[in-house]
Each structure stands twice: as structure tokens, then as C-alpha cells.
Amino acid sequence: MAGKKFDxxxxxxxxxxxxxxxxxxxxxxxxxxxPDFFSISYQPSTGMLYGSLIDIVNRSAEITIIxxxxxxxxxxxxxxLSVGALVAVAGAIALKFLRWDVLTYxxxxxxxxxxxxxxxxxxxxxxxxMGLFNGFLVAxxxxxxxxxxxxxxxxxxxxxQILTDGKQFTTGYSPFRVIGQGSFLCLPMPIVITIIVVIAxxxxxxxxxxxxxxxxxxxxxxxxxxxxxxxGNVILIVFMITGLLSGIxxxxxSSRIMSNDSNNAGLNFExxxxxxxxxxxxxxxxxxxxxxGTIVGSLIIRTIVTFVYYFGIVAEAxxxxxxxIIAVVIVLQSEPVRRYFAKRAALRQGGARA
Amino acid sequence: xxxxxxxxxxxxxxxxxxxxxxxxxxxxFSQIGQESDWRTANTDxxxxxxxxxxxxxxxxDDGQQKQENQIKALxxxxxxxxxxxxxxxxxxxxxxxVLKEVxxxxxxxxxIDRIPDCADKIDYVAAFGGDFVEEGRRQxxxxxxxxxxxGRGDEDVNIVIMEGTTxxxxxxxxxxxxxxxxxxxxxxxLVGQQSGNFTRAEGQAVMESWLKSIDKIxxxxxxxxxxxxxxxxxxxxxGKVPGKDIIIVGCDSVKAAFDAIVAGEMNCTVExxxxxxxxxxxxIEALERGExxxxxxxxxxxxxxxxxxxxxxGTVKSVKAADVISQRRY
Numbered sequence: 001m002a003g004k005k006f007d008x009x010x011x012x013x014x015x016x017x018x019x020x021x022x023x024x025x026x027x028x029x030x031x032x033x034x035p036d037f038f039s040i041s042y043q044p045s046t047g048m049l050y051g052s053l054i055d056i057v058n059r060s061a062e063i064t065i066i067x068x069x070x071x072x073x074x075x076x077x078x079x080x081l082s083v084g085a086l087v088a089v090a091g092a093i094a095l096k097f098l099r100w101d102v103l104t105y106x107x108x109x110x111x112x113x114x115x116x117x118x119x120x121x122x123x124x125x126x127x128x129x130m131g132l133f134n135g136f137l138v139a140x141x142x143x144x145x146x147x148x149x150x151x152x153x154x155x156x157x158x159x160x161q162i163l164t165d166g167k168q169f170t171t172g173y174s175p176f177r178v179i180g181q182g183s184f185l186c187l188p189m190p191i192v193i194t195i196i197v198v199i200a201x202x203x204x205x206x207x208x209x210x211x212x213x214x215x216x217x218x219x220x221x222x223x224x225x226x227x228x229x230x231x232g233n234v235i236l237i238v239f240m241i242t243g244l245l246s247g248i249x250x251x252x253x254s255s256r257i258m259s260n261d262s263n264n265a266g267l268n269f270e271x272x273x274x275x276x277x278x279x280x281x282x283x284x285x286x287x288x289x290x291x292x293g294t295i296v297g298s299l300i301i302r303t304i305v306t307f308v309y310y311f312g313i314v315a316e317a318x319x320x321x322x323x324x325i326i327a328v329v330i331v332l333q334s335e336p337v338r339r340y341f342a343k344r345a346a347l348r349q350g351g352a353r354a
Numbered sequence: 355x356x357x358x359x360x361x362x363x364x365x366x367x368x369x370x371x372x373x374x375x376x377x378x379x380x381x382x383f384s385q386i387g388q389e390s391d392w393r394t395a396n397t398d399x400x401x402x403x404x405x406x407x408x409x410x411x412x413x414x415d416d417g418q419q420k421q422e423n424q425i426k427a428l429x430x431x432x433x434x435x436x437x438x439x440x441x442x443x444x445x446x447x448x449x450x451x452v453l454k455e456v457x458x459x460x461x462x463x464x465x466i467d468r469i470p471d472c473a474d475k476i477d478y479v480a481a482f483g484g485d486f487v488e489e490g491r492r493q494x495x496x497x498x499x500x501x502x503x504x505g506r507g508d509e510d511v512n513i514v515i516m517e518g519t520t521x522x523x524x525x526x527x528x529x530x531x532x533x534x535x536x537x538x539x540x541x542x543x544l545v546g547q548q549s550g551n552f553t554r555a556e557g558q559a560v561m562e563s564w565l566k567s568i569d570k571i572x573x574x575x576x577x578x579x580x581x582x583x584x585x586x587x588x589x590x591x592x593g594k595v596p597g598k599d600i601i602i603v604g605c606d607s608v609k610a611a612f613d614a615i616v617a618g619e620m621n622c623t624v625e626x627x628x629x630x631x632x633x634x635x636x637x638i639e640a641l642e643r644g645e646x647x648x649x650x651x652x653x654x655x656x657x658x659x660x661x662x663x664x665x666x667x668g669t670v671k672s673v674k675a676a677d678v679i680s681q682r683r684y
Contacts, residue, residue, distance in 0.1 A: 034567070036566075037566075037567075043591070043592070043593050044593070045590075045593035046590075046591055046593065048591070050591075050592065050593075051566065052563065052566050052567075055559075055562055055563065055566075059559055059562075107613070108610075108613075157418060158418075161388060161416075166388040166394060166397070166416075167388070167391070167394050168388070168391050168394065170610055181587065181591070253555065256555060256558065256587075257554040257555050257558065257584060257587075258587075259554065261553060261554065261555070262388065263387050263388060263418070263419050264551075264553045264555065265555075305559070306563055308548075309548060309559065309560050309562075309563035309564070309567075310563045310566065310567040311567065312546055312547070312548060312567070314547070315517055315520045315547070315548055315549035316520055318520075318549065
């Protein structure tokens, strides 16, 4: 028979497949318990689509955006622990420009003290520079990424607190509200921003040679250097992108609550982002990466949280419940399990053909 | 040269230490961090009360929500041999070891706001804190009495409880109070109970899910105002009117909650005052005079604030929020 044959065995070997299966299973359980979990309606008062599935995608925006950068960092064989702290920094800077001094401008309202462009641009620039700082330590200083990014992870929140005098600023500025609570074409704005970010990162890595450079440096930096890739620059760019994306996530987070929350904003986001990447099938040792897998990973994490809220799992059991599901997902993706199913699939395919 | 520098440094240090120990009463304060407006007001009030007191010196440590940071800070205080330790623990368990060390160093311990689980096993001078169980009781009792007043006393009403960080003493206490009071109002039916972790973002996400999974929610009891404020956004996004379609009762009484009550988006907030300076300073003064305390518990006076005022909760009568909003300091 001519033509491309459908390679079931190969698909069963892919970690992304298992991530999709895991997500589908969790959603199936939701559907069995409460079919209306899947209902989506139009909410005229906000002009947005309304439903639990929308919530999952909407609330996963921050992690999805950050983990786009984290995927690249992990493909380089590193990790970025500072992303959560940068989320807090971005929020603090934005609110600082919106309110500046709460003793002078005492009540939050529909105003901004400094022009809106600064509220948006400065946090993004600062976060990109902080990412660049991480990259510089790794590329030029030869420091291990986990150590290099630990610096900003620890002091980032401190910076955020200093910026707002340890206070939680609140704002009512409506253009700022649009980022986290607005809508475009009936979709919540965070989803729209996520789609734009995902497309941008995908185009940048897959339509240019940059993605191949990242994988190459991740597998073997010396060999890549000998073949003419400037490994240092690749590292700098990847960390800068991750910083910038953390900044975008920070703006979304603080716009959702219309305030900065230097202690809780982005708390443990680095762990969720790493988890999303790992569930998505990218190897922690570096090399090949999958952006699609990462998106599925991020959705799995948020689906679990929404599941807990929706079905009223008691607060005390929440953590254990999350851990249990993630453990199952990771085991499903482990080498022996995948190989077993791939072998079975190959046997069945072979049997059918014979 | 290096040796000379070191010697000079040591001398300067020695002079500093002796200067401090010669006259100043050194009071160390291990605070959780800056989790909310309430915490900020708590920190500011205690700091200014101690720093502005003649002859007192404050050593302040911000734990940034991490127990290990606070344990480190407490051990530092012991090494520095401070005169008093003020302490608020980020969680209620796991302090046995370090607080015993404080006892062994014979430094008087004053517990602020949160009382750790090991309180029976350690010595402390006094504990300052809101009565969390009473606050929880007031939240539900307010909703019950308010509904009676509105002529809905016999109607079956669905109530949801948004809890704080699991394991924090404010959460355990308020939940106990909430559930106890629910028994006195049998027509209030508990249909949801979940942790919103005391933050706005999680309050928003939890409410968002509840609005889809629970058919009818009439009353939201949020164990702090931040979660209530987050929930308000979620209620609006669902096309419902906060404060009318869903009655919202918060706790803490931060300024933003007063603004929301005056704007009609929230119904009530039960006070949990952060202003302990006025209670802590006299206690330390008395200790300095040599008076003896033994595990004295001090509950500051607290109110209940709502839209119209005048709802009788037995121990306290609610006050109209709009009348007192200008006097609020946090």
C-alpha cells in the first residue's frame, strides 16, 4: 500500500498524546458527574461567553503565557524560578504608576496618576530587563539557571513590596480593567492575549530557525557553538522572552483583582509553569520541546483547580487531591507505560494488517 | 591593614551594642509579611506605637509568608538577646521547638493576632487577638437577623462559606463560629464551603465556579474582606447584582470594604481590628514596672458595620458604615 501510514504506535509513544488523554479523562469525569459542567452560554451584561470551560481557559492564561517562555528555558536544559516574583513586580509597578502615592491620592477611582502607556510599558520593560539579567548570569556568568534565577525569585517580591511601601494599592481605572476583565469577540481578554502570545512564540520558534537553535543548544551547547550558533545570544533571548511573558501575566493578574498583591501574586507560578511544561512532554534535560503539549499541561492544572471548586472538594483535601491527579498523569506518561501501550498498539496494527 | 579594619569594625559594633543595651528596651517583632491591607495596618500601628515610645527600640522582621523565615528571625532575636518578642505566626502549627527556645532564653513572649496550637505547652505573657469564633458567629448571625428584619425569616436561604487559608487560626476559629451560628438559624442552608486562601484572586475564582455549580446562592459569608471583594467581581461577571441578588458578609472591616458597602455592593463587614498598639504598649509598660502576667488573653473591642445599622447581634449592635467611614484608618 502506498502513501503515509497512520502510525498509531508512534502516537502512543508521544507524551503529548498522554497529556491530551489525561485532560480528556478529567473532563469526562466532570461530564459524568455534572453534564452541565460543559454548558456555555452568552452573558449579555458583560458581552462574554460564560461557562466552566471558558473559566478554565481564562484562568489558565497566566500559567499558559509564562510556560510558553518556560518551555524554551527548559528546552535549553535550564529552569527559571523567578517568573512568579516577576508577576508580582509587574503588578506592583503598574499599580505604582496608577496610584503613585496613596497618601496624596487617597481613594481609588477611575483615574491614573501617570499616563496609561507607562502603566503598561514600564512593567513589561522592567520584566524583560530582569529576564535579560537572568540570561546574562547564565550565558556570560556561566551560573546554573536554577541558581541564577533564584536571585530574582527571592528578591523580586522584596522589590515589589518596596515599590508600594508594602501596601496593597487598589485602582478603579477602567482601561486597566480591560486587560483582565474585558472582552474581545465574546471572549475574555486574557484568552485573547494568550492566543496572541502563543501564536507569536510559535511563529518565532517554528517559522524561524530560532526553535532549532534552542533545541540544539539544549542538547549540546559546545557542538552548537562549533556549528556556528551563538549559544550565549540564544540563552539571553530566551530568558528575556520569559521575563517579558511573566510581565504580561503580571498585568493580567493585577488587572483581574484591580490591585497589586505582592505576596500572593504569582505565588508558586514557577512550579505550575514547570509542571505544565513537563506534563506537556518537554524533557527537563533539554532538547526537543512541544508548545502544544505545554498548553495542554497548563489546561490540565487549571482543570483540576476548577474541578475542586466546582464539585466542592473539602478545602483540607484540595492539595492531596491535586497531587494525586498529577501523580497519575505523570505515571501515565512514564517510559514503561508508554512503551507498553505503544507495543500493544503496534501488535494490534500488525495483526490487522496480516 | 585587613586586621586593623576588622578591629575597627569590631570596636564600632561593640560600641553600638553597648549603647543600645545600656538604655533602650529592645522589642522585637516577627510579623508574617504584608498579605493584605489589614496586615499593613496592623504592622504600621504596632511599629509606630513602639517606635514613638520614649526609650523603646523596635527590631522588625518581615517573614514574607514563610514559616522558615520567621523561625530564623526568632532565633536571631534570641541571639541578639532582645527584651521582648512580639510574634504572629503565618500558620498555627510547627512552632513548638522555636518558641520553647524563646522560653529557655527567658525572653517574655507576646502573641499578636494569632495564637499557635502549641500555646498550652509554652509560656507567654499575653495574647492579643480578635475572638475569631465570635467573629464567625457574628457573620452568620448578622445574615440571619438581617433576613428576619427584611421579612425573609421563614424563607429557605442558601448560604455559602468562603474560608481563609486552611489551618490558619482565623480560618479554624471563624469556621467554628460560622457553623455554630448556622445551627441557630435552621432556615439558612449551607450549600458550599471552600477555601479562597484569604486572597482576592482566589475569592474571585471560587465564586466564579460556585455561581455555575450551585443553582441558587443567596448569602455569601467570606472570612475576610479581600475574598469578598474578589467575589463581587465574579458576581458582576455572572450578570448578577452583588449586595442585592447575593447578600455579602465580609470580615476584617478594611477601607475597601467600607467603600463597597457605601456603594451598595456589599452588605456587612464584621470588624477584626488590627490596631493593637493601644493594648500592647500598656502591657509592656506594666511588665517594665515589674507586674506579673500569665497567659492573659486580651480581646480588643470590635464592631459590626453594615448598610443601615441597628441590627442586634446579642453581644453587639451593628453600625451604619457610611457614618464612620471617614474615621477609618485602614
